[in-house]
Amino acid sequence: ATTRLVIDIAPCHSEKQPCPENCPCDEPKNWRCQSISLTRLEEAHIDGFSGEDHEHDFLELILRSSPMLNRVAVKLVPEFGGCTKKIYNAILAYPAVKGYVYFSSAELVLPPSD
Template identity: 50%
Template structure:
């Protein structure tokens, strides 16, 4: 975090993250970034593009430093955040925890766009969990797209 903070020289309003997971979880890392003062006080739009390895099966080893247990309960104010987009969202537990954290910390959030990976939209329970989270935030317009680009549903057009 200190290295990132040291190299931030320009004001910005959009933060776009392209993450390659290689089997690791990314929620704690994104939480740390969003909690940085210069980021959370300037960011109006967040886009997270998730790239997964072609070969599945890699997972975090036990006690991996990429998933510190306390990040899920963090609270900070993303006062200016109005739009969030996830591309490649699978609906895994740590992704759902990050989604909840963003929704909880962004009082001015207007729009959430979720582009699901094939793994998410072929698993009914994953889609249901995503919709259940969105139901608690009725002031946010939520749009969910399949990896094919077709709209899967929105707050006004729920999953059937």
């Protein structure tokens, strides 16, 4: 009955390079479309978010699998150069969830104003 989940995304490799063939970080291959049950999860913290597609997919998996989720905090890697709008859009699709995105310095990234 996990109510709080803390995820530290450690880089798969010391340098930014594609995963080698048969890398364990993408097993099983169909994880993006699988369902997981996090029925009591209320809070999730993701540290080390770099903005890769698989990280966005993982965030969306957590959001759609956690009906009791009410808070998500995402802390970006220091070299984050992407757009935080995609992160906020994923969180905003779940109105009951309060979402926060932070720079690696712990400064809050404000949601985009449309």
